[in-house]
Amino acid sequence: MSYAEDAERQAGHEPKSFWTKYVWSQDHKVIAIQYSLTAIFVGLIALILSGLMRMQLGFPGVLGIDPQEYYQYMTMHGMIMVIYLLTALFLGGFGNYLIPLMVGARDMVFPFVNMLSYWVYLLSVLILVASFFVPGGPTGAGWTLYPPQAISQGTPGTEWGIILMLVSLVVFIVAATMGGLNYVTTVLQARTHGMTLMRMPLSVWGIFVATILALLAFPALFVSGVMMLFDKTIGTSFFMPEMMSLGVQQSHSGGSPILFQHLFWFFGHPEVYIVALPAFGIVSDIISVHARRNIFGYKMMVWAIVAIGGLSFVVWAHHMFVSGMNPYFGFFFATTTLIIAVPTALKVYNWTLTLWHGDIHFTVPMLFALGFILTFLVGGLTGLFLGNVIVDIPLSDTYFVVAHFHMVMGVAPILVIFGAIYHWYPKITGRMLNDRIGKLHFWITFLGTYLIYFPMHYLGIQGIPRRYFSFEGLEFIPQSAYTLNQFITVVALFVGVSQVLFIYNLFRSLKKGLPATNNPWKAASLEWQTPDTPPQHGNWGPMLPVVYRWAYDYSVPGVVEDFITQTTASDSVGIKPNILGDQS
Amino acid sequence: MTDHVINNTDTRETSWQQVVENDAAHARTGLRVLLTTLSSLFFLFIVAFMSRSQFTDYQSLTAAWQPLAKPWALWVNSVLLAFASIAFQWARRSARKNQSNQSIEGFIIAGVFSFAFLVGQLSVWQQLASMGYLIAGNPANSFFYLLTGLHALHLFFGLVGWVITCRGIWRAIPFKRTRVRIELCATYWHFLLAVWLVLFALLTSPPETFEAFASLCGLR
């Protein structure tokens, strides 16, 4: 609201000091980088935790990890990766950077709120990390935080860890809401001339719909978090039933643990798509640019994103098929879950059909996009196993689930993040990332993660339960399974350590990378048409760009160049308007 | 408030008028998005409430011998909040007609009524607590405190915005900008009144209503 005041004084003053330019910045690009670096930093903590867990699973006892620590690592790894890395990076990082540039805005519509969003997010991260240092350590309740276990004796971190976790989540939700208001309003209100909704790149569509999901779904986590906090701190019984705890009767009575699960998954399932939809959008853009071909079936892709977003609110209980809820819910939720596979499959088809008749350049972003298609296909198909209620019953709570969700919302989105960073790094920094290191990084990450998670499904088929500190003494597990666990651990550690390549590339190229032109990939979408690279404060110089077409005019017949930028008017290249209408 | 924010309008046609209008449009949309999120929040709390009320240990606060059987204090508070909303509506209408004085009067009266509502809610809390209905006593109590508290918290944040606007009025910033804020406050207050009416109806309705709702939603 405040900046009308500035308009009176002729808007557009550059921030002068270091502090206003890089720290208390209201520029969406700086905030995006702040968000991304923070997210990557906590992500690295979570990566180290996963290495520690893998050591215990592959080589039990070598590091002297005890069960309490194992469950704490497991919980923090899961929560950090899902919320503080993936959600924050896709929405706060990519959303912030790409939305204004892709829709032709000078900034987010509420820059001050945007800045606040980052600082509140940082606060939530600090609260979370603080839980490593409180008495009792962080919570070990599993990232699902199911009561009563999460707040009763016998679980690690019930003194302070769980309280800090819940407070951190509540604070994160406030941050995400402030960011979300910006993204949605900017897309709705600050598009430049000619940028109709159906001309927006799919990246924007993915982030836009994901943000709407976040705004509607995060309240469910808020509700369950606040109610559990009350149960823990002032002894209410929202979720706590009449129960014993380690032989002592508790004062709680009558609460419903399953109610928590419903609320949690009403958030938790859309959360999967909050991560997946931006990845879908971004990968569509990468494939289109590097295959020099329009995205196949743009309208269908948009509708698929919207349909997946809508359906994601009516599938949540497929996480609860063996939770003891009314078993007849199983029929409904299995059906809705398998229906959601149709628009999702369509997206996979359209990505491959975009490659079909294309002119495929195997650049590093393209490699990551291809890796994503394979990984996501495996993860999506195994999702059909778990969504079909009867097949889920033997597989739930086994390593099949672990392998499935790591494929579909661990590896697949991370591959997209890498691809996207290789793709947009030239715009962000003005320099190219090193190609050879990039390719090496891709092959290690892609093949390595496939070697980790593909065989892991079969441990689950065998029935090996997840969230086990040790399998010692279990007779139904053959020796070969232990060998496989060792193999997975070795590969996982190798892949984990080799991410140093990426970090090294990121920092080395800042100084030594080849200078990038304004549009090194010859892309048509708006963010590559800025007058400066990296874009200056205000993005567009004196004049806002005018958009004449969609973002996918590649290899249009009769045009010399193999792409037409969105800012090119039809009469200047002498071609017909594209199918989506060219009403400028 | 800072010197490095750029407005989102093409400078070719940036007139002062245009910026304020765009600004207002953005703020209106932003507020609507926020209200959608808050609707989701209150809706989910209410669903949790409904569902939890169907367990055997739930003792409704509305039974004949219970404190909410005759909730006259809540009626008074509701009237206060309704007056606040009406005053805001009046302020908004006057603002649209550019009658700045009436508008500001309405705006300030609305804030006073809202403060009175908060004080009223607090006294209901105190009353309940003094009668021994503490938050952890029964899920009905827990939800009563939680829902009214959450609503009051939102109203409180609204009042923070109200105070900021009042400061602006005190400093005599151009009415065109105050007008936008008055309109936003009015929308926000209408929303909170609507939420309150729903909560009020739920919190004071007999357990049978809950049963009916719950069975309608398949929760029973």
Next chain:
Amino acid sequence: MVVAMIIAMLVITSLIFHFLNPWEPTTLASNWGSIDTTLTITFLVCGIFFVAVMAFLVYCLVRYRHREGQTAHYQPENKKLEGWLIAITSIGICAMLAPGLIVYGQFVTPPANVMKIEVVGQQWMWMFRLPGKDGLLGKTSVNYINQKNPFGINPNDPNGQDDLLIDSNELYLPLDQPTTFLLRSIDVLHNFYVPQLRAKMDLVPGIVSSFWATPTLKGRYEILCAELCGVGHYNMRGHLVVVSRDDFQAWLSEQSTFATKLTGDTSDGLVDQGRQLTQNRGCKACHSVDGSQSLGPGWKGLYGKTEVLSDGSNIKVNDAYLKESIINPSAKIVRGYPEVMVAYDFSDEQISAITAYIQSLRIENGTAQQSELPLNNGSSPPR
């Protein structure tokens, strides 16, 4: 080309791996072969989709890789093609969903002749209850739980008097008898999981959940917990033994009823009280009594032993040390064990009972025996 070849190799290797890998499902021991069939159908449908999409991808990567002078075709969409793809996908989905829902229909409707047994979960052990001659289980509540009544059966409910209580981790079931497992937890969430049965379900405190299965293969199977239930989750194990009807009856006749447990045998010795207590309070989840590895120090042969503490000092295990370790577990940690135990609030009598029980697990002449100690004024019958 290299990219296409590697992806093709990956797909082929995955297929070969699928057929040749040694990690098969466990041997089926229940009627739920139909679940395995649905799994096979799902594998088949998904496998076909996987190979088809990947083959097309590899083809595109080879055929349309960038070469000099090549340009892409401009084709924004092809509604007909997309329509066909949606149709084919929907057929595949139905092929998986329809059989799945049919089998699930059987899963949620137990047959009329089921035998009902109750599984009780507690951090971190299993207990079981079978109806007596009346075929009915007595009502329960957490409020009734005490040392004599670990199941929390309503002592005034006539149906509960003849309930057979099995407070060990081992359950026997007769072959070919459809059985409904009524699941009850007295603390946190658990999940009753026997890989060979295929079916599993959560135990939720406050409600009774259930599922049914018919054991079809004699044998001894492991019971696992499949819902994270705290630090001892991975150690919450038991055994399901499927035997012939006759053997089952013989086993049943050895079990004692609620009535006898409640009334009989009131003069339990200290050792027995200690055993009961440690059973009820879940101590055995972390402290083995047979000398096996466990989360905390095993109790067999513990009393009188000299332990090395985490700070390097030595201590002889005696009454005082045991008492301190129960009331304030983190004060002295034995080297090599994690600091995970919570403080227990036992009375002095209870502590002396537990100490007596631990003392009774001394090793004498190289073999463990529950010796007749002076403290032990009532010898415990062998199970």
